[in-house]
Amino acid sequence: MAQTMSGARILMECLQREGVEVIFGYPGGVTLPLYDAMYEGQIRHILVRHEENACFMASGYARSTGKVGVACATSGPGATNLTTGLVDCMMDSIPVVALTGQVSSKLIGSDAFQEADTFGITRSATKHNYLVKDIKELASVIHEAFYIASTGRPGPVLVDITKDVLQGQAHYTPVHAIHLPGYKLVTEGHAGQIRRAAQMMWEASRPYVYAGGGIISSGAHEELRELVETLDAPAVLTLMGLGALPADHPNFISMPGMHGSYAANMGMYECDLLIALGVRFDDRVTGRLASFAPHAKVIHVDIDPAEIGKNRAADLPIVGDAKKVLGRLVKALKESAPEMRGLREKERREWWDQIRAWKEEHPLKPVFSVDEIKPQHLMVELDRLCNGNAIVSVDVGQHQMWAAQFIRFNKPRTWLSSSGLGSMGFGLPAAIGAQVAHPEALVVALVGDGGFQMSIPESSTIANQGLPVKTIIMNNGYLGMVRQWQDLFYQNRLSAVQIEAFPNIEKLADAYGIKGRIVEKPSELRSALEDAFRHPGPVLVDVRVSPFENVYPMVPAGAAINEMVLAPPKPVEVPA
């Protein structure tokens, strides 16, 4: 027999049925009934210090686990603060359900206190969103939200719930089925297309695998490895895809694109078959589209039909889930006739020789100095300490690119990066979300001095929750990536990029009651990082690095991918 429950209790019941373990949130006026229902504590709640970070934490949780992250905020400013995080999840296809309170149905449209048109504002920030004004709809909407967020191409879903729905009483019966007639998922992949793709792969002389975030969200990393090995093709991974293939894998080249390696980009340019898997031909990868992979036929596998042909026409499109499609592709490749498999043996050998030559010609080479800590030096040390096993959450800018170049990721879901939207202030809260999901794991928040100051308040959350996040600040005193562009493209007219009055990290950490350290000398770097990583609790480390280092290689905006600037145009001045 159905029992009467408050809307808030129904919501909590649905969240439990969805297997929600943790909510990242911030309470407010209209969510009081919800927080009252949370009082019993069946689901853990992490009190954040700013709602934007609640969404980033839910994102870090989702990115590191593959489960749906949940963020919660009140109406008005709470909901608008969530929005950046939602767009971030949208751009990177991260499954997050955001719950927001709304003023009572009767007050909607009256400019009530803390009223905002959350439903309208978040329309384009979400995969789908809901406004619940009728308690009878609540349960099915919550289940729909989780289903939409986690299936197909994942994404954020927001549910805006009025206060009278949270407070009201209704009979609750568990939802047995949800109806979304317009939400059609194509997951299987067309059998004929898969067969043709396998044939194209054997026929190609210079095949090249270009894989991305879709591999990770579909859990297709094993299938990707098998595909790459069966075909013995070189593979690059996008910023979203790092970890989809072990960095130590012999077929892995590196990241392509604006700050990709010479070999990765030359391979893109010269290949005759581009095997694009769960990628969206982002402008940061392709450079000038007209000269991107100009000699290549393109096989494009993606679960979202709207991605096929969006930026680059596909010669052979396959719409489907990467795990299923790649599994079948591997099978088709292995079942091909032996004469098929040996078709281009000679050309393939030459192709690998060429790629090795490119790698040797211009390897990604870190820079070291005895006088100052080079940012690349920091990355090399972090790489050594993490050894492919830590979860590294980065912010946005130069440190993010150097980290992508020099830190190896051997497992999926260990590299967390705001890649599409590029939201500064992401790194630290995302690390918190990941640490909450993996209490035993080594979680590193690698951030710049700019981004860190956008998320400083969450140091309090770290201290409060006793989360052993290792926050490493690559401090160059500048908004480095903007400074780099001003240097290269605006005659070094440095406008509003110097961050002065950076707080003393040792004192700041002390104020939060956590461990802090400033590292200035290259000779101290290794031991300082080792100390930090050995420390059982949270740590803030301020690593002072050379201020004027630029990230290379660089494909200038609008240039073709093979037109890389490999080194500074003028020698970097070395202090006497």
Add this chain to the structure above:
Amino acid sequence: MLMTISLLMENKPGALMRVTGLLSQRGYNIESLTVGRTLDPTLSRMTICVDVEPRLRPLLIKQMNRLVNVLQAHDLTEAPAVIREMVLLRIRVSLENRTAILKEAEIFGARVVDSSVDGFALEASGDPEKLEEFVAVMQTYGDIEVTRSGLVAVSLEPRKLKLAPPIPKGHSESEPVHTR
């Protein structure tokens, strides 16, 4: 270039906003938009006329189909379809011109829906281009005021409507969760 889109969607609050939002966020200008209930009251049929670069048309259709509330979106720009529009036109007219106007109206198949000493209110429907001519002709007779309905279209191709089946609850437990 003007594109005609026919769209079948769930009759739900916000569904219209999602469709128009998709167009406005790309800076496309909507020339006309009509929406009405279908035989099934839970669904609406929308006809949109919008200025879109021809090479972007297929992408736009795919992005509309991606909307959760949209059951089916079609590009009717070059497909076999009947496209119609209605015009309501008020014209102030001097006594000597009244007969001429009625003659012209007849040529265009327009009906008189109101007649007064000041003039007429006329109703015409048909091919949008023909209606343009009708309005242009009427303009030569005096001051006019025009309200156009926007395009309504029906595809002449048989199209199978594929719908997603109901999803049994408990999906999240049966779906594999990918952990590290």
